[in-house]
Amino acid sequence: MKLYDAPGTPNPLRVRLFLAEKGVDVTIIRCDTSKNEHQTPEFLQKNPSGKVPVLELDDGRCLGESVAICRYIEGIYPSPNLFGNDPFELAYIEMRHRQIELELWTQIETSWDNGPLVTRVKPADQIPAAKRASDANVKRYYARLDEEFSVAEYVAGEKFTVADITLLVGINFATSMVDLKPDDAHVNLWRWHTLVSNRPSVRQCLGQ
């Protein structure tokens, strides 16, 4: 299998972390998005959205969307389980994962789209008030996570799941690219961050 990646971008990193947790090797194809390599007619055949990551199977079939790719990987490499086993666990992890994506990642994206660094990689028509609102939403969400991690070890409870991967990538991106580092006072959130950052898969992918 081949994974189309763009170094430094968060969604392909989610998939690389997921693969590392599973111990699955794929061939990494690096796309230079600054040269629009993800917009060529050949690439758009693989993913009409013109986005990375894309997983290309050995028979040429392609999957876009990080979570869809991770679900495929989980299907063919079920262990360790990262999406849940029984109906309740599957739904609970899905709920927690969607909350991280819909309530935190979307706000980080709004802050990125309306912040200073994005203009180095693409032209942006920015709305400062949108950034102020999304910055505040991110900070509120960090406070919520800090409370949640006072009683739960991981995002979905007692075990590490795909939701932890999405949260880690989101927080690291927000910290390094959007200037939205969680407050030092959020000790429970930082306890979780240290725990997951020390996983072998994370150290391997982030080169620590």
Ligand SMILES: N[C@@H](CCC(=O)N[C@@H](CS)C(=O)NCC(=O)O)C(=O)O
């Ligand atoms: N919902 C998609 C989002 C993919 C996405 O936004 N990828 C970014 C990199 S993190 C990308 O390809 N950006 C280049 C562009 O939009 O031109 C997923 O989960 O895979």
